Amino acid sequence: MTGFLTAVSGGLGQGAIYVLLALGFVIIYKSMKVVSFAQPAFMMAGAILVSYLTPRFGFAGAVIVGVIGIGLVALAVERVAIRPMVGKAVFVIAIITIGVDIVVRVVAGAFVGTDPLLVGDPWGLETVSIGDVQVQQRHIAALIAMIVVVVALMLFFRLSSTGLAMRAAALDQEAAMAQGVSVGAVFALSWALAGGLAALAGVFAAAGNPIDQTFWVVALAALPVIIVGGLDSLGGAVVAGLLVGVVESLVRAYHSDLFPNLATNTGTLAPYVLMMVVLLVRPHGLFGTKEVERV
Amino acid sequence: MTTLIDKTSPARSGGQGPSGSGRRGPVVILRGSGRYRLILAVCLVLAAGFVAWGGTLQPFEQGQLTRAGIFAIAILGLNFTTGYVGLLSVGHSAFLGLGAYTTGVLVVNYNQTALSTIPVAMGICFVVGLLVGIPALRIRGLYLAIVTLALGVAFPEIVARLGGLTGGAEGLTIRRTLLRPPEWSGFTLGEKDQWLYWLTIVCLLLAFVVLRNIITGRYGMAMNAVRQNEIAAAASGVNIATVKLLSFAVSGAITGLAGSLFAMYIGSLFAEGSFTVLAGITLLIGLVVGGERTMLGPIIGGLIVVFLPYYTSDIGGGQFSAVLFAIALIAVVFVAPDGIAGGLGRIIRKVVRVDARRPDGGREGGLFGDAPTATATESGSAR
Numbered sequence: 001m002t003g004f005l006t007a008v009s010g011g012l013g014q015g016a017i018y019v020l021l022a023l024g025f026v027i028i029y030k031s032m033k034v035v036s037f038a039q040p041a042f043m044m045a046g047a048i049l050v051s052y053l054t055p056r057f058g059f060a061g062a063v064i065v066g067v068i069g070i071g072l073v074a075l076a077v078e079r080v081a082i083r084p085m086v087g088k089a090v091f092v093i094a095i096i097t098i099g100v101d102i103v104v105r106v107v108a109g110a111f112v113g114t115d116p117l118l119v120g121d122p123w124g125l126e127t128v129s130i131g132d133v134q135v136q137q138r139h140i141a142a143l144i145a146m147i148v149v150v151v152a153l154m155l156f157f158r159l160s161s162t163g164l165a166m167r168a169a170a171l172d173q174e175a176a177m178a179q180g181v182s183v184g185a186v187f188a189l190s191w192a193l194a195g196g197l198a199a200l201a202g203v204f205a206a207a208g209n210p211i212d213q214t215f216w217v218v219a220l221a222a223l224p225v226i227i228v229g230g231l232d233s234l235g236g237a238v239v240a241g242l243l244v245g246v247v248e249s250l251v252r253a254y255h256s257d258l259f260p261n262l263a264t265n266t267g268t269l270a271p272y273v274l275m276m277v278v279l280l281v282r283p284h285g286l287f288g289t290k291e292v293e294r295v
Numbered sequence: 296m297t298t299l300i301d302k303t304s305p306a307r308s309g310g311q312g313p314s315g316s317g318r319r320g321p322v323v324i325l326r327g328s329g330r331y332r333l334i335l336a337v338c339l340v341l342a343a344g345f346v347a348w349g350g351t352l353q354p355f356e357q358g359q360l361t362r363a364g365i366f367a368i369a370i371l372g373l374n375f376t377t378g379y380v381g382l383l384s385v386g387h388s389a390f391l392g393l394g395a396y397t398t399g400v401l402v403v404n405y406n407q408t409a410l411s412t413i414p415v416a417m418g419i420c421f422v423v424g425l426l427v428g429i430p431a432l433r434i435r436g437l438y439l440a441i442v443t444l445a446l447g448v449a450f451p452e453i454v455a456r457l458g459g460l461t462g463g464a465e466g467l468t469i470r471r472t473l474l475r476p477p478e479w480s481g482f483t484l485g486e487k488d489q490w491l492y493w494l495t496i497v498c499l500l501l502a503f504v505v506l507r508n509i510i511t512g513r514y515g516m517a518m519n520a521v522r523q524n525e526i527a528a529a530a531s532g533v534n535i536a537t538v539k540l541l542s543f544a545v546s547g548a549i550t551g552l553a554g555s556l557f558a559m560y561i562g563s564l565f566a567e568g569s570f571t572v573l574a575g576i577t578l579l580i581g582l583v584v585g586g587e588r589t590m591l592g593p594i595i596g597g598l599i600v601v602f603l604p605y606y607t608s609d610i611g612g613g614q615f616s617a618v619l620f621a622i623a624l625i626a627v628v629f630v631a632p633d634g635i636a637g638g639l640g641r642i643i644r645k646v647v648r649v650d651a652r653r654p655d656g657g658r659e660g661g662l663f664g665d666a667p668t669a670t671a672t673e674s675g676s677a678r
Contacts (some may be wrong), residue, residue: 035437080626088632090437091383095583096628098576102621106614218450220572227441269452272445276430279442283434 005133007253008246013139013204015245020201021222022229022237023153024194029231030170031190034090035253037097038077040219041104046070046199047119047206047215048108054120061118063203067196073104074195088188108215116119116210125208142204149200150238153193157234166190170232191282221248224275230288240286244271310347321648331649346496351631354488359601360559361488364495365556367597368502370581372549375506377579378587379515380542381522382431383440386447390420390547392570394455394554399467399564400460409474409559416555417548424547428540447572456567466565474559495556499594502549505516507590509545518542550578577641586634595635599627 019041028036046066053062061077077100085093111117123138168176169186177183198219205218225244229236251258252267285289304346324331349360369391376382397416454461461467476482476490509515520528521538529535558564577600585596595639607619631638 017483035440084629085632091587092583092628092632095580098580099625099628102624104616106617106621110614223441223444227438231437269445269449272448275445276442279430279434279438282333283438285438 002132002134003253004250006135007249009133009135009139011246011249012242013136013142013245014249015242016139016142017201017204017241018217018222018225018245019146019241020149020197020204022225022241023149023234024201024277025222025226026229026232026234026237027190027197028194029226030234031084031166032082033187034082034093034097035223035231036191036194036227037094038074038100038104039194039222040200040216042070042074042195043202043205043219044211044216045073045104045108046195047202047211048117049199050203051119051206051211052111054141054261059120059122063200066203067199070199071192071196074198075188075192077104078197079190082191083184083187094136096232103135105216112211112213116212118210119203119206121203121207123207136208138204138207139206145200145204146238149197153234162189176206203235221271224271227275227285228271228278230285232289233285233287235289236285246275247271247274273286308553321644321646322498323648326649326651338437349496350489350492357488357492358603361492361495361560361598363558363601364492364499365553365597366578366600367580367594368495368499368556369550369553369578369586370544370593370596370600371499371502371506373578374555374587374589374593375510375549376542376546377582378589379510379522380539382428382539382543383436384443384546385440385572385579386427386443386445386450387546387550388570388572388575388579389446389450390424390550391554391557391574391578392450392564392566393420393423393547394551395558395561395570396461396467396554396563396566397551398453398555398558399469402469402558403467404460409469409478410476413498413552413555416551420551420554421544421548424544427547428543431539431543432536435565440441444572444575447575451566451571461566462564463649466563466568469558472561474562480602491556491560494559498552498556502552503590503594506545506549510590514538514541536588580624582634584624584634586631586636586638586640589634589636589640592634592636599635614659622650 024039024042025035028034049069050059050062050066053065056062057065081096081100082093085096121138121141123136123141127134128137128140129135150257152224165181166174166186166189168179168181171184173183176186201209201219202215206215221244222241225240226237228244229238229240248267248270251270255267278286282288324334342391349357352360369387372386372390373384377384394416397419398409398412401412401415402409427443427446431439455464458464470486471487474487475484476487480490482490510518517528517533517538520531520533521535525535528538557569561569565569581596581600582593583596584599585594587591603623604616604620607623608616610616610619627635633641
């Protein structure tokens with residue numbers, strides 16, 4: 001039972017990282033109807049930037065500056081590379097985000113030397129005991145940060161006029177424009193938010209293990225997350241992120257008991273298997289909106 | 296005032312009326328006329344000349360050209376389902392890998408000749424394509440893209456698991472002597488590069504002709520209809536399930552053919568190296584940059600994904616070349632969102648227009664893609 005709970009706690013911590021990443025995907029998807037494949041690069045760039053800033057600003061300061069910095073980078077990327085292509089086929093914009101991903105990832109990766117790059121977090125692999133269960137501090141921190149972010153985003157979208165404008169633009173771009181919403185500003189803001197969220201996710205993904213050139217691969221698991229939750233559902237991203245994190249962690253923990261004859265790495269595949277199962281039942285994810293088509 | 300009248304004259308604004316009266320209108324060439332045949336013959340001679348020139352190159356350059364041809368075949372397969380039917384696949388690297396491993400395993404473990412494994416590889420990929428096509432019946436758009444991504448992610452893991460057959464993580468090495476060209480071809484073992492080059496050219500040609508005939512035919516019309524509007528297509532008597540499944544299967548088989556050739560070309564197979572999701576994304580990049588829904592696009596795309604990284608690494612070494620590649624990719628997509636072949640076609644159509652003699656048109660799948668009138672209806676569905 002303790003083993004089970006340990007696995008669940010680790011899964012929730014990992015899931016919190018997925019949630020942060022998935023929220024970025026969903027925010028961009030809602031505003032532009034595009035899946036941005038540049039998110040993994042922003043995640044990696046965020047973690048690397050923070051690890052360089054920590055000696056100067058301390059960890060907390062570095063996280064704040066790093067998240068804002070990557071948000072600004074994402075804003076610039078949207079303005080330069082994405083905005084001119086708005087209205088072109090989704091497919092074409094997706095390819096551009098792949099190009100952006102390569103550029104950002106390689107440029108950021110150039111700052112990773114041969115020495116292991118540490119993000120300088122205070123948690124490391126320290127644990128606290130809750131009852132019999134040893135829970136890693138970094139997982140608790142990720143979970144708390146995720147909850148704070150989700151609540152802040154919820155308040156932002158519900159209460160602020162900018163948030164209302166973003167929701168309006170997501171619902172119907174033309175109608176929003178007719179009401180005076182600057183859709184361009186919404187695009188820019190959604191990219192900045194997604195960039196900042198990815199950077200924050202990167203910080204927690206890097207807590208406890210050094211950053212290397214393949215660090216961005218973690219972000220790939222956020223793709224099944226957004227599918228499980230539904231491409232256009234922020235709540236779905238939260239639920240699915242935690243769900244995928246826990247399932248992945250459990251499969252990893254009990255892999256040798258469950259599937260003694262299966263692949264050595266079923267943990268990596270678990271999110272995708274979960275995604276297939278969910279899609280068989282609900283083709284638009286758990287909370288996604290079903291698209292209505294007119295002939 | 297006179298300029299204003301000029302601008303509104305039908306020959307310039309419409310572009311659809313008979314262009315005999317317009318000074319600037321495109322030259323119209325009838326399909327099957329003498330001039331059409333002449334232009335076609337010149338193009339064919341130029342293409343044949345290029346291929347023959349490739350045959351005389353040094354082994355390394357020729358190898359690069361062979362590689363480009365192999366990627367062109369793979370992208371042709373991807374174009375068939377992603378371009379024409381609109382089923383976005385990110386995981387075609389799995390078909391490439393499946394074809395390659397089928398050839399590798401049969402040659403190494405079962406002593407088959409490399410050539411005889413090609414049909415087997417295509418058959419296996421056809422069946423797997425049918426299976427993978429099943430989710431496409433229910434799942435659409437970006438959701439389907441991520442499902443195919445899962446296939447791409449799973450493939451290296453599965454290969455690693457079947458270590459006894461595939462060599463697992465250490466990879467599968469096909470000894471050079473096992474890839475000896477067959478006796479009847481007249482090539483010796485030392486001329487393996489030559490043999491593979493010509494084999495690739497022949498396969499590319501065959502795949503090109505077969506797919507072109509399918510696309511311009513009745514089945515191709517059904518494929519286009521499914522992409523543009525499934526409900527309308529079904530109402531017109533198109534069996535959507537058949538079209539989607541078969542197109543995915545044919546697409547998989549063609550990409551599997553490319554994989555089989557790739558195994559012969561590369562000689563040693565590493566699933567973690569050659570057949571990851573990145574390879575699937577590379578194929579997608581080739582398709583978009585070359586030109587979706589065009590026949591020449593995949594060939595241009597194949598040349599680009601092989602030669603562009605090669606030249607960018609010439610300019611800036613190491614890491615920097617990847618950045619240059621990505622920037623070049625973004626630049627191409629900015630200038631020509633419908634790909635190089637699509638962009639060229641747009642320019643050429645301003646000067647020369649090829650009209651079918653048949654009244655029903657049938658220009659779908661021309662060398663440079665659909666005529667603009669045929670694609671105008673889908674701007675709505677693309678969003």
